[in-house]
Amino acid sequence: MNERLIIGQYYPANSVLHRLDPRVKFIGSFAYITMIFFAESLLSWFFAAVYLFAMVIISKVPVRLMLKGLKSILFILIFTCILNIFFAPGETVVFEFYFIKITLEGLLLFAKMAARLVLLIISSSILTLTTTPLALTDALEFFLRPFAKIGLPAQEIAMMMTIALRFIPTLMEETEKIMKAQKARGADFETGGLVRRAKALVPILVPLFISSFKRAEDLAMAMEARCYRTDIKRSKMKELKFQRADYSALVCVTGFIAGLIIFRYF
Amino acid sequence: MEIIKFENVSYEYIRTDEQQRITQRFEAIKQLNLSIEKGEFVAVLGHNGSGKSTLAKLINALIQPKSGTVTVNGFDTSVEENIYKVRKSAGMVFQNPDNQIIASVVGEDVAFGPENLGIKSAEILRRVREALESVGMLKYFDYSPHNLSGGQKQRIAIAGVLAMEPDIIVLDEPTAMLDPLGRRDVLKTVMKLNAEKNITSVLITHFMDEAALAQRIIVMEGGKIAMDGKPAEVFSQVEKMRELRLDVPQITELNYMLKKSGVNMPLGILTVKEMTDELCRLKLRA
Ligand SMILES: Nc1ncnc2c1ncn2[C@@H]1O[C@H](COP(=O)(O)OP(=O)(O)O)[C@@H](O)[C@H]1O
Numbered sequence A: 001m002n003e004r005l006i007i008g009q010y011y012p013a014n015s016v017l018h019r020l021d022p023r024v025k026f027i028g029s030f031a032y033i034t035m036i037f038f039a040e041s042l043l044s045w046f047f048a049a050v051y052l053f054a055m056v057i058i059s060k061v062p063v064r065l066m067l068k069g070l071k072s073i074l075f076i077l078i079f080t081c082i083l084n085i086f087f088a089p090g091e092t093v094v095f096e097f098y099f100i101k102i103t104l105e106g107l108l109l110f111a112k113m114a115a116r117l118v119l120l121i122i123s124s125s126i127l128t129l130t131t132t133p134l135a136l137t138d139a140l141e142f143f144l145r146p147f148a149k150i151g152l153p154a155q156e157i158a159m160m161m162t163i164a165l166r167f168i169p170t171l172m173e174e175t176e177k178i179m180k181a182q183k184a185r186g187a188d189f190e191t192g193g194l195v196r197r198a199k200a201l202v203p204i205l206v207p208l209f210i211s212s213f214k215r216a217e218d219l220a221m222a223m224e225a226r227c228y229r230t231d232i233k234r235s236k237m238k239e240l241k242f243q244r245a246d247y248s249a250l251v252c253v254t255g256f257i258a259g260l261i262i263f264r265y266f
Numbered sequence B: 001m002e003i004i005k006f007e008n009v010s011y012e013y014i015r016t017d018e019q020q021r022i023t024q025r026f027e028a029i030k031q032l033n034l035s036i037e038k039g040e041f042v043a044v045l046g047h048n049g050s051g052k053s054t055l056a057k058l059i060n061a062l063i064q065p066k067s068g069t070v071t072v073n074g075f076d077t078s079v080e081e082n083i084y085k086v087r088k089s090a091g092m093v094f095q096n097p098d099n100q101i102i103a104s105v106v107g108e109d110v111a112f113g114p115e116n117l118g119i120k121s122a123e124i125l126r127r128v129r130e131a132l133e134s135v136g137m138l139k140y141f142d143y144s145p146h147n148l149s150g151g152q153k154q155r156i157a158i159a160g161v162l163a164m165e166p167d168i169i170v171l172d173e174p175t176a177m178l179d180p181l182g183r184r185d186v187l188k189t190v191m192k193l194n195a196e197k198n199i200t201s202v203l204i205t206h207f208m209d210e211a212a213l214a215q216r217i218i219v220m221e222g223g224k225i226a227m228d229g230k231p232a233e234v235f236s237q238v239e240k241m242r243e244l245r246l247d248v249p250q251i252t253e254l255n256y257m258l259k260k261s262g263v264n265m266p267l268g269i270l271t272v273k274e275m276t277d278e279l280c281r282l283k284l285r286a
């Protein structure tokens, strides 16, 4: 994997999940995220968690990477926790100290919300960690295609995403270069208040914008020279195609949906 | 059979202001006549602003002449329906390797052209592999182009053109941003394609040693063709080249200086080998 640059969060590994059709993974994640809003009973929560844990294991992605995504929601979790503790309605007081009143209902509400968020983040992490951005783009194009009838340019949106993915590393490298050049001239990006730091960014953004316009112009010409046109449907080197594993996966997703609905009432 | 033909071609860049009023006109190509035979390897030289890139864009139908006709592979580039046929048969490689790669995976990028032509998947895959093979980059099929060297990126750009199965390849200073090693690889690739696949090659360059490898050199100046001939013929006119603000290869310059100071040798020597042969011959005669 030495020279292959990983954009986004893709974690290369050889697992069933990695090999699945990106559309199936999209459907699976979407179904999961929708269904966890139906989880009610303890058993249904347990079922959802076990299902997701199984997916994590199957994906062969280190759990550490899965948990990384959770860091970003830590703040939200703490915040809602405090809110719930202070303001949640409920009679069953478990702890009282002056104006602080913690109720059982509040705690339960918080637990549910936290569980939902955690499962949601992990399930979408599984999608992005096992699917290359290119495959994600292909799947997105597929799902947007029906909207082409009402004028949504699905093919062009996918092309825009492809180009964005291609140029993210190039522009990052360029930013770094410009920053180094400015630093060598005595620019200071690390100290000072917010305003000062924002001001220090101007000499980076201006050259970056200028060079990006030049790139865009060049790229447009290169694309035209290679017969790019928007008035016809382009073909694809790799057509998305369902394999047997994809059908099995869909059965699995259906099983999960059914299971959750049943367990909800226990 | 001539595959590229310019007949009295002129082209004008027009700058307009916000109200679409013309503020500036610049005639970049002036009444130019040129024909290039199928399978030829032509180098185009010329000072900055002499109209080389404009010439290249006219061949690829990226722009259409203001007057006169450009015919590529039998298609008049001014006719709307011909544009994509022309672009398919005359591929183009640009100077900056970073600004012409479209996808974040090498194979996908090479597939871009054929995908635009609506070719079937299996056939695209075959062409992409073949194209990458012929530029020696097949093992990078599923690499990201980002970490490759400039020379490798340019060869991928060439493969991207090859996958459209063109008859002509126009390269606009493809080696200008490369290191010597990258330059050598790119040039080798172009020469190989020209020799093995009989692809007509038009190489715009400002490296005289690259131009010396071509079968024919065209020197542009002020939107016109100033010189046109075999490398030996063109380079032997050292004074005229200087007038056009161009150098000649070092060995040709030495050849010229020796001749001027009275050494009895012919002009138009392009390689070190030719020079040593000539010197040995002189020594033997003396
Ligand atoms: N987009 C443009 N708008 C206006 N003038 C241009 C444009 N592109 C090129 N020119 C002018 O046309 C002339 C020829 O340009 P070009 O064909 O790019 O030359 P070369 O490639 O030999 O350096 C130059 O004088 C240049 O200033």
Ligand SMILES: [Mg+2]
Pocket (backbone or CB within 6 Å): B052, B053, B054, B172
């Ligand atoms: Mg140029």
